[in-house]
Amino acid sequence: MRKIYPILALFLFTMLALLLKADEVNVTGDWELTVTTPRGEMTSDIGFVQEGENLTVTTKDRQGNEITGQGTVTDNEIEWTITRSTPRGEMTVTYKGKIEGDTMSGEAQMGERGSFEWSATRKE
Numbered sequence: 001m002r003k004i005y006p007i008l009a010l011f012l013f014t015m016l017a018l019l020l021k022a023d024e025v026n027v028t029g030d031w032e033l034t035v036t037t038p039r040g041e042m043t044s045d046i047g048f049v050q051e052g053e054n055l056t057v058t059t060k061d062r063q064g065n066e067i068t069g070q071g072t073v074t075d076n077e078i079e080w081t082i083t084r085s086t087p088r089g090e091m092t093v094t095y096k097g098k099i100e101g102d103t104m105s106g107e108a109q110m111g112e113r114g115s116f117e118w119s120a121t122r123k124e
Helices: 004-022
Strands: 029-037 040-051 054-060 066-074 077-086 089-100 103-110 115-122
Touching: 054 077
Parallel strands: none
Antiparallel strands: 029 040, 029 115, 040 054, 054 066, 066 077, 077 089, 089 103, 103 115
């Protein structure tokens, strides 16, 4: 009977590891991003490719030029940074937020322009 305890413990440990792995967040895909600014809501498409905790971000500026950035996903927290070219020069924007299923939201720090709320919804 004592021989079964190590086997049972190994089985339970394996099942727990599989359950924890199933709960991992993966944001890979296309999303619709909305940033609330003093000028109103600004909506754009954004794509994420997640490999482990590393994140690659792709979006476009108002002229249709591709912008890429990097970030991380840890548990249900997301953070990424992109640099946009503006008439006033380059502006680095850092997004931080929480992921909840097919939605996420948080705050974007836009250099000297301050911070603004953002939200995103996964596209189907």
